[in-house]
Amino acid sequence: MSNRIKVFRAEHNMTQEDLANKCEVTRQTIIAVEKNKYIPSLELAFKIALVFKQPIEKIFNYQS
Amino acid sequence: MNYKNYQIIRTLIGLLIATIVVTATIINNFYLVISGVLIGMLFLFLAKSKFKKIIVDERVVSISGKASRAAYLTVTMFLAFFGLFSILTPRGHEDLYFESLGVVLCYISLLLITIYSISYYYFNKKYGADEQ
Numbered sequence: 001m002s003n004r005i006k007v008f009r010a011e012h013n014m015t016q017e018d019l020a021n022k023c024e025v026t027r028q029t030i031i032a033v034e035k036n037k038y039i040p041s042l043e044l045a046f047k048i049a050l051v052f053k054q055p056i057e058k059i060f061n062y063q064s
Numbered sequence: 065m066n067y068k069n070y071q072i073i074r075t076l077i078g079l080l081i082a083t084i085v086v087t088a089t090i091i092n093n094f095y096l097v098i099s100g101v102l103i104g105m106l107f108l109f110l111a112k113s114k115f116k117k118i119i120v121d122e123r124v125v126s127i128s129g130k131a132s133r134a135a136y137l138t139v140t141m142f143l144a145f146f147g148l149f150s151i152l153t154p155r156g157h158e159d160l161y162f163e164s165l166g167v168v169l170c171y172i173s174l175l176l177i178t179i180y181s182i183s184y185y186y187f188n189k190k191y192g193a194d195e196q
Contacts (some may be wrong), residue, residue, distance in 0.1 A: 025121035039123050055104060 002061045005034050010054045023047040072116040077107045136180055143173040 009019060016034070022026040023044060032038035033048075040048070049056040083101030114132025157163070 026124065029121050029123040038123055038126075044122060 001032065001039050001061070004037060004061075005030070005048060008054065008059060012052060019048070019051060022051045026062055068113060073111045074108065075163070077111065080104060080107075111155055136176065140176045140180075142171045143169045147173060 007020070009016070010018065016027050016030045020030045023030070024047070025044060029040075029044075033040050033044075045056055045060055049059055052059060081100055081104035084104070085097050088096035090096070147166045147169030148163050150169065152166075153162075155162050163194060
């Protein structure tokens with residue numbers, strides 16, 4: 001599982017704290033997700049996609 | 065108050081309670097222990113009410129679950145093995161108290177397993193097992 005949260009954050013000029021507040025999670029969770037150390041729940045993945053106004057598959061990429 | 069400040073305040077209150085309890089235990093003052101814990105709880109409640117939006121997110125819940133499981137496994141295994149050791153060891157046959165201690169520890173480990181099984185059954189039902 002990989003993601004492009006960092007890229008989208010940069011595009012939206014958003015800090016990890018901002019994204020965390022918008023998704024109602026802690027900054028540590030955003031850091032862990034960004035570094036692929038924690039796979040977010042479907043709900044959090046959708047929240048992140050909603051913040052960036054992108055389809056979920058553009059942000060998260062699953063390789064089996 | 066943001067989350068970071070809340071965490072700092074919570075840690076400080078925790079340290080304060082620990083200090084009061086340790087001091088009170090050293091000087092053998094039971095009332096000081098009780099009042100220290102109660103005052104700490106009151107301060108924690110006040111800090112919590114000031115900080116409305118406490119974030120307990122999914123990662124924290126996931127970590128807590130794993131930590132709880134590790135703690136449960138460690139404690140249960142330790143109690144069970146130490147209990148068995150106390151019963152089966154030659155000292156257990158000679159020393160009645162040592163054997164009794166072993167029996168008690170074995171029962172505690174059984175109690176832990178029972179509580180775990182009941183909680184597992186409850187949460188399994190709550191989160192949709194057996195639903196069509």
